[in-house]
Amino acid sequence: MKSRLTKLVGIALAVTLFGFLAGCSTPDDEAQSSAPYTPVTVNHEFGSTQITQRPTRVVTLSTSWTDTLAALDIPITAQFGEQGYSGKDNKFPWTPAHGGETIIVKSMADMDITKLAQLNPDLILAGYVGQKETYDRLSKLAPTIPVMKKGATVDTWEDIATTTGKIFGEQEQATKLVSDTNAKIEKFKKDNAAAMGKTFVFAQFQPTGGIGAVNNAEKDPSAGLLTQLGFKLYPPLAAQNKGGPTRSIISSERVDLLNSDLLIAWPLAANFDFNKIPGWNNLTAVRNGTVLEVSNDNVPAFGVPSAPSVSYVIDLLTPVAQKLA
Secondary structure (H helix, E strand, C coil): CCCHHHHHHHCCCCCCCCCCCCCCCCHHHHHHHHCCCCCEEEEECCEEEEECCCCCCEEECCHHHHHHHHHCCCCCCEEEEECCCCCHHHCCCCCCCCCCEEEEECCCCCCCHHHHHCCCCCEEEEECCCCHHHHHHHHCCCCEEECCCCCCCCCCHHHHHHHHHHHHCCHHHHHHHHHHHHHHHHHHHHHCHHHCCCEEEEEEECCCCCEEEECCCCCCHHHHHHHHCCCEECHHHHCCCCCCCCEEEECHHHHHHHCCCEEEEEECCCCCCHHHCCCHHHCHHHHHCCEEECCCCCCHHHHCCCHHHHHHHHHHHHHHHHHCC
């Protein structure tokens, strides 16, 4: 059974906000644009992409790129997002304001590339594209950066920030963004020392009753972020991973696999009734008030992490972490 967890967590769904450049340039902008550009080569899952000129018409297909560019005040021409998975009013609360156009499509997998071509991009920051054929089609329009780490579906927020700095000559600002975010992570861990090492489960609940839970903290970005924040994937659930899919389908007879200290619950239906799940009220997180419910509007903060989304997740988790002491 294929769930949206695989699609959203396993694929960098368009959770973005983007648009055409507007406004006047500042002296710093003018100085940067007139400075000689040093070509940059970015290695990725399909080989490498060389960027020989400073990009000025950037299109993003992944929220992690959008968030990072916006955080570094790098202009975005347009950002593609998927209908129903692009935040409330097609904007995520953690994405810094920018002047880019937001283009929402029914499905990123079936996106009409001609729409993208009409934007006349000189750089496409794509993230996960699936097949090499898709990458090849995008590359004919402009230099394209798919997932950089081979075997991954989402790059780390650190790699996104560092690469952004290299491409746009903003290494110092990118380094600061990474260090500032790491400082926030360390502060969260210090302020919630008693919660460190507590177990977590990140699970999706379907209207049909199906439950899918992440079982691999190394390959799943949501679990990876929670681990980075000091939590530990619930061992009985982690034991379900046999080297294959990074999520387990949990039957009503195995609700015990959700019995972690912290439970991130992502229902796919409005007003989802968790009480219908057998044994729900006996789960540790339910009894202790440490269930954090997320939705399509904010789950990409976990599944497609960026420096800004990490800060958002920390704010979201803090009240729950305080209960884990």
